[in-house]
Amino acid sequence: MSDSSTPAGTQLTRVETDKGAELAVLTIDNPPLNLFDKALMESIAADIADLAAAPPRAVLLRAAGKVVSGGVDVHVFDGLSVEQGAELWRDLFxxxxxxxxxxxxxxxxxxxGLTLTAAFEIALACDIILAAPKARFGLVETVVGLTPSMGGPQRLAERAGSGRARELVMTGDLYDATTLADWGVVNAVHDDVDTAARALAARLADGPTKAHAATKAIVAAWRSGGVAHADSVVPEVSGELFATADLQGAVRSFLEVGPGKASYTGR
Incomplete structure (x- = not known):
């Protein structure tokens, strides 16, 4: 948590495209600490809305500067009533x-690098988290008498277990990338994380996007209702893939020239 303010008119995020617009790279750039003030939250929300309106084949979310984020600008919380606080969290969800x-x-x-509070919670909403060895993560809202309220505790519990989630949130301590990789929060640690993340995102963008979307839908069903609920949605969600050019083309490619030769175009 920190307190700061963002100059009016500053561009706080940018979305660039790669691989013929198939990969979108969303970069947070609010120097010096990439603090989450109201303007940055609005900018990120607008970028995500644009991506949802015209989805690419994959998204990479990253930050410029020495740190990913030093946390939330505490001016965001100053003077809020109970109703206004609830509306803030509702809006961010x-x-x-x-x-x-x-x-x-x-x-x-x-x-x-350092990834605190809102940035860490946004990371936990992504499919895959990659980190540099020097990256550190923390949900430190207790310093201002809050608990993380953008989904951090429950998404940590999903990845690492409820005991680890309570430890991380209640202590407000910082945790290194290797520790969180051991816990299953971080997927992998790379010396050159930006290069590794771009390569992974590009690889995923080359894959069957509709099948990836189906995977996300099945996992989301499990998150909301457990294995039985996930099983119940599989026939429809996965069955729809048989109508896609991706599956049809990949099957033909496999039969004609073997595995690993198919190209995917579905979005």
Whole structure:
């Protein structure tokens, strides 16, 4: 947590495309600490809305500067009533966390340095988290008497177990990338995390995006209702893939020239 303010008119995020617009790279750039103030939250929400309206084949979410984020600008919380506080969290779920999770393509998060509070919670809403060895993560909302309220505790519990989630949140300590990889929160640690994340996102963008979207739907069903609920949605969700050019082309390619030769175009 920190306190700061963002100059009016500053561009706080940018979305660039690669691989013929198949890969979108969303970069947070709010120097010096990439603090989450109201303007940055609005900018990220707008970018995610644009991605949802015209989904690419994969998304990479990263940050510029020495740190991913030093946390939230505490001015965001100053003077809020109970009703206004509840509306803040509701808005962040509705405009950032849930739309990000619902993107019908793989979303990779690259953490190269310190990743606190809102940035960490956004990372937990992504499909895959990659980190540099020097990256550190923390949900430190207890310093201002809060608990993480953009989905962090429950998504940590999903990845690492409820005991680890309570430890991380209640202590407010910082955890290194290797520890969180051991816990299953971080998927992998790379010396050059930006290069590794771009390569992974590009690889996923080359794959069967509709099948990846189906995977996300099945996992989302498990998250909301367990294995039985996930099983119940599989026939429809996965069955629809038989109508896609991706599956039809890949099957033909496999039969004609063997595995690993198919190209995918579905979005």
């Amino acid at each position: 509705e405009r950032i966390i849930h739309p990000l999770e619902s993107l019908p393509c793989p979303v990779v998060f690259a953490a190269h």
